[in-house]
Amino acid sequence: MLTALLLCAVALLAVSVLAVLGYGGGRRGVAGGAVATTLVYGGCLAVSALAFVLALAALLGGVTAGLTVPLGLPWLGAHFRLDALSAAFLVLVTLGAAGASFYALGYGQHAEAPMRVLPFYPVFLAGMLLVPLADDAYAFLLCWELMSLASWALVLAEPRPEENARAGYLYIVMASFGTLALLLAFGLLAGPEGHYAFAEMRGAERTPLTSALVLTLAILGAGSKAGLVPLHVWLPLAHPAAPSHVSALMSGVMTKVAVYAFIRIVFDLVGQPEWWWSIPILTLGGSTAALGVLHALMERDLKRLLAYSTIENIGIVFIGLGLALAFEASGYRAAAALALTAALFHAFNHTLFKSALFYGAGAVLTATHGERNIERLGGLIHRMPVSSAAVLVAAMAAAALPPLNGFVSEWLAFQAILVSPDLPQWGLKFLIPTVGMLLALAAALAASCFVRAYGIAWLGRPRTAAAAEAVETDRFSSAAMLGCAALCVLFGLFPGLVIDALAPVTEGLVGARMPAQLGQAWLSIVPIADSRSSYNGVLVFLFIVASAMMAAAAIHRFASRALRRAPPWDCGFPNLSPSMQYTGTSLSQPLRRVFGPVVFRSREHVEMPLPGSVAPARIVRQRQDLVWEFLYLPIGRAVGRATEVLNHLQFLTIRRYLVFVFLSLVLLLLGLGLWS
Amino acid sequence: MFLVLLVAPLLTGLVRKVKARLQRRRGPPLLQPYRDLRRLLHKEVVLAENASWLFRVAPYLVFTATWVAAALVPTFATGLLFSWTGDLIAIIALLATARFLLGLAALDIGTSFGGIGASRESLIASLAEPATIMIVFTIALIAGSTQLSHIAAFMASEDVGLRVSLAFALVALVIVAIAENARIPVDNPATHLELTMVHEAMVLEYSGRHLAMIEAAAWVKLVFHLSLIACIFFPFGLAQNGGGLVAYAMGAGLWLLKLAAGGVLLAMFETSIAKMRVFRVPGFLGGALMLGLLATLLLFISGSF
Structure with missing residues (x-):
């Protein structure tokens, strides 16, 4: 199983090489590009579908396998291992990869410069496939960097020079910083003897200080990498800059690989957690959820809005992880399993609906020749019926509405919060209700956010000619969207399937599992006990569908079914133009006024001309990302100043350099002497 | 389930009647909402030219989501047959689904009215919903369950006592219920002036049977909130499971009385207060949110508050 999965990754790398060779040696031009596109994405689809089947079989069959490949460091080799946690994340990765490859079979044909995408795409997939399998620090970091660099190349792929250059620069800086942090974490875990294999890290004894540093x-x-506030600044720039199927992968899958890394280190490698570890995680998770969705509400760029929504969802996942950590530290294993299941389930759900939403955004881009501003869209539901239906389902899932899957995982998170008064620590007693409120706020704001995104971009009347002439997307793209939307419905109706599949993961990490759900009557889910709480997606769905059908049938049968088309009500003011509709900015104005002054320090400046003047009235809005201003700009300036000072070192004489060498040698020896 | 549907127009009629009497008007007859409904159902639908399928489907879905939510609240007896289908959080989320769809339908036509309604509704909802969740937390922590039947049974038993947190939750829930039902001082159900409209602006383009569905959904929602308050905070007279026909009849009668009392109180409250500016509403709802949070915090600190 493990060997087969590794071979899948190798196959993906081979596809990449073939893409380069085939393109270099074969026909160039448009036809060559189209063939190469089909071959690469077809190959990726086949390999990821195969890997998906393997990973699913491994997860359900409870396969654990280890393998040492004689690659990498000469006397160590690269360790790979498959266990329940990695199998669960592999299912997620390969499902997202298969969906994106399938979508790209159609979408990729519209790429302006396919060769800037095709060689890197399979490498990116291979990187994400290998990270969960890695079983030593070296292999892990190598695969992690493979994933980061390939995705960096993909961010730079779209020909939008200035924007993408900035996004790419910020991304590579943040990615290097993240890798550096992970490298140091693994260094601390490995200890002075250098036990790089995960198996050796697990058993090692550590001081509380070391563990805290690792955390x-x-x-x-x-x-x-996942986009936790305040480390999120690169994400809303980099994710949307890539082609849409890659955006879907970066948002839906790569952030989950980061979540995997976090779980692997904190739940698995470090050992027994302390209760206070959950405090930073819960705080960061709660603020990430609320801030992410508030940013999304203010955003006008369709893809960037989705990227901010990703940040929100990552916050929700981390809330679940923080709760699980708090429960585990205090020995409430069943509750820890509940919280961990909520987090993992939400990660899985987010992959599904965010993929569908990014595919939908890609379809909009193709249909309107690259229009990403929602203020210039509108009325797409008439021109793109299939995509609009799929995106609607995904948007409802993202807004955490029943009976879809996004609701179930948030419901589980709420249930986990409701068990937490049992925790003895006072800090958590104050923190958890607040985090619960932030979670509820994020859920409500997410609903507003998606009303806005869908209502402005897809409903109403077209605001530009490009939107008015949009055409439905190709068959592959709509099939991929519909597939994701169908899975959102499926797992919303039968969440027990996922919960039971995740049981081995929670058993491995926190030593307990949620009660088996598939045996429950009527397929409802019962996290703790019957008398406490239960939810049944199927019945809610059936009730709604049945009574809606009944109501509609009864009304059409017994009352009127006449229908007349007429112009909309215009208050007696003729010729309503599409530009007189509410815009996304005006729709979110009340919320901006309520939250803006605190969160974004937003200001509005209105300039009204005097009566009789023909000058236009102007309104200027200002919005700042406080994190950027107070964290990143000072750091950036400090780095700039430091480089200026150090720049002098470049122009010294050879004697001075020799003096420096001698002095540093003395210092090092001195340090060594004092240390021992 | 059908009972809720039957009672809903009557309750709205009652509220309107009491309000009119308080304003020294005679007011429409109690049964007027039924007649309105019948009239609307038999009229043709005048559909705006660029309405999509979503606009036509939404009324039915909004109505049924609200209806299913209302049907999951124990009205006069605990131990509903399908009470395990959804707990209180799911019920709240069902209402959110209805609101989501209505907001989309409002934006579908592409007039400013729909936009203004959706925009303000999203402001109100994004504060009212977390407040509701905090109230749910409070109640769930006291009753040890989010299952409404269990909560009602627990509240009806002796071991509840007087609690600070419950008082907070009650006040918060009343505020939320007023906001959610588009009542004064948050919204005015009788207005047709665009500056003051929230809910009415969203449904401005609806007519005929679609409007009937939307109106019915609004009425059912009022019954839902009053039943919820009654079932959680005033659960006396709820028939226990298998209590026999007499107990059920008693419970039903008491439930109607409770609804009537709630309706009268609502009408009196509405008459005695002026409508707020839209940007005063966040303060009003923020109060509910903070009360809910405070109640939850108290319960986290000690179960006996």
């Missing part, structure tokens, strides 16, 4: 570095390293 901090894991939050920095994995959090910067």
